[in-house]
Amino acid sequence: MDSMQEGKTMRETAFDVMKRNIISGEWPGGMFLSEKFLSELLGMSKTPIRSALDRLEMMGLVKLSPKQGIIVQEVSLKKILEIYELRLSLETYAVRKLTGKMDDAFFRRLDENMALQAEAIERMDITRYVELDGQFHEMIVDGLDNEEYAEVMKRIQDKFMLVVRTTFARNPSRLKGSLEEHWQIRHALAGQDVELSMRLIEQHIEYVKVIML
Structure with a gap:
């Protein structure tokens, strides 16, 4: 990303961007997200991205699977x-x-x-x-x-x-x-x-x- 909102950590910025893309429908349910894609999109290392993903998983917005990777959750x-x-x-x-x-x-x-x-x-x-x-x-x-x-x-x-x-x-x-x-x-x-x-x-x-x- 070109810039971050003032006062926000990289983890918070990653979380906000990913959540917004999910809520807006930019990333629909069932979409696969790779760490490489997210790293390039956000312009940051995998560490803050993984932390943000853990938080999104706790909210039920993504599913993290060792075999499948990162999947945007569909609301049942x-x-x-x-x-x-x-x-x-x-x-x-x-x-x-x-x-x-x-x-x-x-x-x-x-x-x-x-x-x-x-x-x-x-x-x-x-x-x-x-x-x-x-x-x-x-x-x-x-x-x-x-x-x-x-x-x-x-x-x-x-x-x-x-x-x-x-x-x-x-x-x-x-x-x-x-x-x-x-x-x-x-x-x-x-x-x-x-x-x-x-x-x-x-x-x-x-x-x-x-x-x-």
Whole structure:
């Protein structure tokens, strides 16, 4: 690579680049990656690359095999269902707790995020939209101010983003519908109807599950 982000180690840089390529679909599930290819791509030795690969394997994004080498993992149907059940539990709980209780700063962050979502849709930049979509949902869970909930959400986000990206790639017209649902959820959170907030977030998450299945 020509340059690294300031303050990042080679291991962190390798991890970020590889994860981004997997999440974006640049490296699809089942793709074989050689250490030589990664070393040339990243412009670094195998040591930081192997460390980054170990971390990606722990996340379930790659599989390291002595015989087959490095393979980008495909997310199984069982794993998709597990992620959806966990996310549904997290976010319905979050909106139940947060509806009618959040300050202006919280809504400013949501509004800024959704403005960027709209820009990504205008450019038909699915990768950027998926990233912003993940941030939107993370902000809702972060509103609980509970480190354990936030940590669980972050842990499932990368795999979830893989699934969401596939959904939008199959149906690009879904982008505008997704953003509209985000606005509905945002306005419901600013109101007092807890049941409405819970129903909207559930319908929003279930939509992607139905498309994938």
